[in-house]
Amino acid sequence: MFKNLFKIKEREPKEITVVAPITGEIIPLEEVPDPVFAQKMMGEGVAVKPANGEVISPVDGEVKLVFQTKHAIIVEAENNAEILIHIGLDTVNLEGEGFTAHVKDGDIVKVGDKLMSFDIATIEEKATSSITPIIISNTDNVREVKNIKVTEVTAGENQILQVIN
Incomplete structure (x- = not known):
């Protein structure tokens, strides 16, 4: 009668699909010219x-x-996966130059909502690269991250990752 009373019910995995946040060419993470990401x-x-x-x-x-x-x-x-979009490499050193935020902490967003804009020319000139890693920053807390094999992507249209949590 009480055998299931103290069992922790395992929740069903929740899968989300991450679409490309930026239009461009997909680069495998291992090829990013920054060891922290690679x-x-x-x-x-x-x-x-x-x-x-x-x-x-x-x-x-x-x-x-x-x-x-x-x-x-x-x-x-919605499944608690945290998606980090890191625009360019060594861009923290630009101290905001060339970047415009269109959202703030706490905003609720839908796929396709504009988050940021940036000046590629400024980044190409003053940073290491414009290559933009898209990372599941809490990978240790999700069940699985699957890369979807694509080479060119259009923002909001092409799927790039599946995250199961």
Whole structure:
């Protein structure tokens, strides 16, 4: 009668699909010219060599953090996966130059909502690269991250990752 009383019910896995937040060419994370990303120290994911300076929300969720220097943003999906979009490499050193945030911490967003815009020319000139890693920053807290094999993506249209949590 009481045998199931103290059992912890395992929840059903919840899968979300992450769409490309930026239009451009997909770069495997291992090929990103920054060891922090290439060695997946920040988590699993992919990178995009951007074709334009628009960043849209890759999932329905909540903006958890817009970095003060506007070079990166974290959106938490409905399954608690945290998607870090890190615009360019060594862009923190630009201290916000060339970046415009269109959202703030706590905003609720839908796939396709404009998050950020940036000036590619400024990044190409003053930072290491415009390559933009898209990382599941809490990889240790999700069940599985699957890369979807694509080479060119259009923001809001192509799926790039599946995250099961």
